[in-house]
Amino acid sequence: MSKDNDTSNTTVTNGAGASTASPKTVTFALAQSHFLVGDITANVEQMRALALQAREQGADVIIFPELALLGYPPQDLLLRPSLSGRIKSALSTLSEINDIVMIVGYPHVDHHGTFNSAAILHNGHQKGFYHKQYLPNYGVFDERRYFDKGRNQVLFDYKGITIGLLICEDLWEKNLIAELKQQGADLIISLNASPFELEKQDARKTMLAKRSRDHKLPIIYVNAVGGQDDLVFDGGSMAVQADGSVAHEASRFMNQLMLVNLDVNTFKFNAQAKAPLTLSRESEMYQALVVGLRDYVNYSGFTGVIVGLSGGIDSALTLCIAVDALGADKVYAVMMPYEYTSKISLEDAQAQARRLNVSYTVCPIFDAVEGIRHTLAPLFNKSPADTTEENIQARARGVILMALSNKFGHLVITTGNKSELAVGYSTLYGDMAGGFDVLKDVYKSQVYDLANYRNRLEDTPVIPERVITRPPSAELRPDQTDQDSLPNYDILDGILTLYVDEDLGYKDIVDKGFDAEMVAKVISMVDNSEYKRRQAPIGTKISKKAFGRERRYPLVNKWSIKG
Template sequence: MNPPFRITLAQLNPTVGDIAGNITRMHEAAQRAYAEGASLVVFPELSLTGYYPGDLLDEARFLDRVEQGLAELLSLTRTTPGLHWVVGTPLRREAPGKPLQNCLVVMADGAIKLRYAKQLLPTYNIFDERRHFEPGPDVARVLRVGGMQVGFLICEDGWNDTGKDYAVNPFERLADAVPDLVVTINASPSSLGKQAVRRQLFEAASARHQLPLVYVNQVGGQDQIIYDGFSFAVDPAAGVVFEAEGFDEAVHTLGFTDGRFTDAQGSELPVVTNEPLPPMEFYRRQIVLGLRDYARRCGFSKVVVGSSGGIDSALTLALAAEALGPENVVGITMPSKFSSAGSVDDSVILCRNLGLRLIEHPIRNLVAAYGEGFETAFDAPLQGLTLENLQARVRGTILMEYSNAFGHLLLTTGNKSEISVGYCTLYGDTNGGLGLIGDLYKTEVFDLCRHLNARAGRELIPCAIIDKEPSAELAPGQRDTDSLPPYPVLDAILKQLIEGDRLGGEERETVVREFAHHQASVDGRALIARIKRMIARNEYKRRQAPPILRLRGRAFGSGRQMPIAATYDF
C-alpha cells in the first residue's frame, strides 16, 4: 500500500545570480517537506538562478556555476530519501538554435528522474525569454511519484489553453497523457488584477481538462519587477481550494487523495475567499516588498528622499518608512524663495508623524549664486524655465551629495502622470536609484495616501498635504494646472494612450467612456493630440530616469519600449 501522497508548495524568494543562497533556501524547504512526509516538493521557475537572469545567461562562468549548483542539489536530494524535488533551471543544449533551454528537473535520491523544457517562451511586455532560450519539443512529460502520475508544465505553457496566443497548447498535450495531477512552476510577475487573472485562467483549464493542479509561484522584488506569490491548488469542480499568502515566502504541504486536495493531515481545507486584494492595498504591499528587496539586494539599508511638502514625496516617505523602518529613512527639505511656509511646515509635521528624521538645507543662496554666474558669463538674466529647472537640479545635486556622503539610496518621487508628459526635470527631481510611485497615476497617489491614513487609523500623511493644490513651487504662484489639464482628465487620457486594452474590469469601462467623451468634441480631440505629443517627446527623459517599481499592466521601462528619435503621426 502506498503512503499518503503529500505535495509541498515552496513559494520562495530567490535572488538572481545567488546560486549558493538559492540552494540553501531550497534545501531548507525540502527538509521541511521531508519532515512532513511529502512525496514531492515544488520550487518556482528558474529557482536555481532566480528569475530573470537576463544576459548573465550569456556568461560561460555563470553557466558553469549553474551546473555546479545543479550537482549540489542532486547531492542534497540524498538527504531526503524518496522525496522528489521539482527545480527550475537553465540547461545547456547541443543543437542548432539557442544554446539554452528553460527547464524543469525532477530529482530524487541523487538521480535526475525527469527533464522538461519550456515550450512557450514569452517575448512581449517585460518578457524576453526567446533572447536566450530555445523552445522545448511539443511533448508531454509525466512521472510516476508515490503511486501518482504527475504531469509538469512551466509557467507560460499553462497560459495558452484558449489557443489564442500560440499555435501549440502544452496543457492540452499534457491532458492527453491523463496524469492524476498537474504541477506547474512559475515566475509570474505581479500587477494590478493579475492575482484574479491567474485564478480564472487556471480554474478554467483545470475544469476543461478535469485535471487537478498545483501552481507554485516565485515571490519577491527583482529590479522593477515584483512577484507576489499567491501559489494555489485547483480542484476541477470547486476551483481554487488553497491559496498561499501573498508578498511573502511560504512553504505549505497539502495532501492529495482520490483526486482531492486536503491539508497535510488529510482534513478538509478551509474555504478560499474569491476576493483579491483591493487596488490600494495591492499597491501598498507591492511597493513595500519591491523597495525592501531592491534595497537589500543592492546593499542599501537606508534611503533618503527630498521632502517638498507635496503629496508625491509624502507618499514616498510613508512607504519607505513602512518598508525599511522610519529609523532608516531621511527626509531633506530644501526651500527656495518660491517655497511657501506651509510646505516646510507640512514636511515637519509629516516626518514627525512618520517618526523619521528631517533635515533642512535651504537653496536660496545657491540659486542666487548660480544666477549671478549665469548673468556674468552669458550676459542674460537667469529666468523662466531655466531658473525653474535649475532649482530642481540644485535639489537633486544636494540629495546625491547626501547619498554619496552617507550611503543612502536616493528615492525619486515622480508619479506616472508627470513622467508620462515630461513634467519633471532631468538631472533634478528625476535623480535617484529607484522610483516607488512611478507607476501610479496622480489620482491614485491621492487615493493611496488616504488608504495609508485609513489603515493606520490616524494622519500619517497630513490632510493639509493631501488637500492642497499640487504645485512644483518653482515660480511665483505656480500650479500644476498652469501646464497640465486637471489630473482626473489627464489620467483618463493617459490610461487609454499608454495601457489601452491592458486595463481591466471597471477601470477599462470608465476610461473608454471618458476617452470617447473627449473624442466627441473639437477641444477634446485637441487635448488628446497635445497629450500624445507630450508623451512622445519626453521618451528621452524616461530613458534616463531611474527604474520604477511595476504596479500596472504596462509600466515604463522594459514593458514599454518606444524609440526616441521617431515621428509619431498617428
C-alpha cells in the same frame, strides 16, 4: 527524457529502487519564496533548508518556482560561459537530499541549446527534466532571446499518481495541458515566475479554473515572490481542484511554505483551514510598492534611503512607503526650501517626518541657487527669465541629495509619479536625480487613492490631511499649481491610461469623449518626453504597461500622432 517530440515518462521510486506502495494521500510542499538572481549558492542553501523543513513536516514532494536556482529574470547572465558548470554543481548538491522529491526550476544548458527547465530530483539522482515550450516575448518578457523551445511533454509517476509538468506560459496555452491529459496525467504541476500587475491574481484564478474544469485535472500552481529590479513577484500560489475551485491559496507578497494533501483515490486536495485575506486594489498596489523598494534597497546593499520631502503628496506617500519597506531608522528626509516654498509645506513636511519618526533635516537652497544664477548671469543677461530659472532650483536640490548619498551611502529615491513622467513634467538632473522612483508606475490620481488608503490604516493619519486636499504645486514660482501647465489630473490620467497602458491612438481616445485638442496636446507631450524617461531611474511596475522595458519607443522619429 530529453528526446524531442517524445512524451517522456519516468517513475520516481524509494531509496531501495522498488516502486513505493500507494498511500491514501500524497503531500506537496509549495515553496513560494524569493530566490535572488545570480546568487546560485544562496539559492541552493535556501532550497535545501526548505526541502528539509518540508520533509520534516511530512511532505513527499517540494516544488520550487520557475528558474528558482538562478533567479528570474536572469537576463544576460544566461549568456555567461560559466553558467552550465555552476548549474550542474548546484543540481548535484541538491541531489544529495534524500527522501523527498524536488521539482526545481533551472536553466538547462547542453549541446541542444539553453532551455527554461524543471528538474525532477530524488535520492541522489536527476530522474528527468522538462523544457518550457511556450517562450513569452512580450511586455517584460524576452525569453526567445535566451532560450530554445522545448518540444517534449513530460510525465512522471509517483506513489500511484501520474504527474505532468508545465512552466508558466505553457499553462496559458490550452493545447499542452490537453496533450498531458491525453497521455494519462492525473495532476498538473506548474512552475511560475509571474510578475505582479493590478488584478493579475484574479486573471490567474480565472485561467486556472478554466484549465482544470476543461480537462478535469487538479493543478498545483507555484509562483515566485519578492522584488527584482523593477518587477515584483506577488506569490499567490494555488492548488486548484479538478472542478476549478481553489482548494489552497498562499498569501500574497510573502514567503510561504504551503503544504497540500492530495487524495490519490479521488484526486482531490484537502480543504485549506483558513484562506488568506483578499487584498483590495489599493492594498495590493501598496504592498507591491513596499516589496519592490524593500528588496531593491536591501539586495543592492544600501544602508538606507534619502527622500527629498517637499510637503507635497508625492513625497509624502513615498516617505510612508519607504518607512513601511525599510523601517524608520533607515529613512532620511531632507526638506530643501527656497523663497517660493510655502510655510504650509515646511509645517507639513516636519509634521509627517515627526509622525513617522524619521531623521529630518532642513537644508535651504537659496545660496546654491543664487550661486548658479550668478555664474550664469553673464550668459543669460539678454534672455528673459523662464522655466530655466525654475529648473535651477530643482537641480540644486538634486545636487544636494546626490552629495548626501555619495557621502553617507544612502540611496536617493525620487518621488515623481507616472503622470508627470509621461508628459515630461519633471526636471532632468533635478527631481529626477536618484536611483529608484517609488511612484514611477503610479498615476497621480492613484497617488491620492494610496495616500488615503495609508491614512486609513492608523488612527492618527501619517500624511497630514491638507497635503492631500490642497492643490498640488512644484513651488518653483509664486502661486504655482500643477494645473497651470497640465489638465486636471483625472482628465490627464484618463487620456494617459488609454494612450500608454491601452495603446489606443488619437482618434480612438477622442471617440471615448475626450477633447480633441487636449488629446493631441497630451500625446505630443508624452512623445516628446521619451528622452527624459530614458534617463529616469527604475521603479516598481504595477500596471499592465509601465515605462521601461515593456514600452520601447525611438527617441527620434516623425510618427504623426493623428496618423
